[in-house]
Amino acid sequence: MGMEVINSYKAYWRPEKNYGVLTIFYGGTYHQQTIESPQEMLLVLDILRNEKPVWFITNTKAIVTGPETIGEEET
Numbered sequence: 001m002g003m004e005v006i007n008s009y010k011a012y013w014r015p016e017k018n019y020g021v022l023t024i025f026y027g028g029t030y031h032q033q034t035i036e037s038p039q040e041m042l043l044v045l046d047i048l049r050n051e052k053p054v055w056f057i058t059n060t061k062a063i064v065t066g067p068e069t070i071g072e073e074e075t
Contacts, residue, residue, distance in 0.1 A: 002057065002058035002059060003055045003057055003058075003064070004055060004058060005027075005053055005054070005056075006024050006025070006026050006053075006055065006056050006063070007026055007027075008024075009023060009048050011023070011041065011045060013038065013041060018036065018038075021033070022035055022041070022044060022045075024048075024056055024063070026056050031058075031061065053065070
């Protein structure tokens with residue numbers, strides 16, 4: 001399982017086609033993912049904006065955060 005820190009991302013949503021594309025950049029390369037749910041796009045963007053660090057698991061294409069203490073307040 002390869003885990004890479006996500007360095008940056010870009011996203012766009014095409015409302016007339018009801019899909020978006022998320023591109024994440026990590027380790028000198030990138031991965032593009034089509035997202036067909038506005039709710040899913042909002043969730044992923046919220047994670048990318050508000051969590052640190054965020055990793056990309058290269059074999060499952062998962063975005064992962066943590067670990068965080070339960071009940072931790074943002075400062």
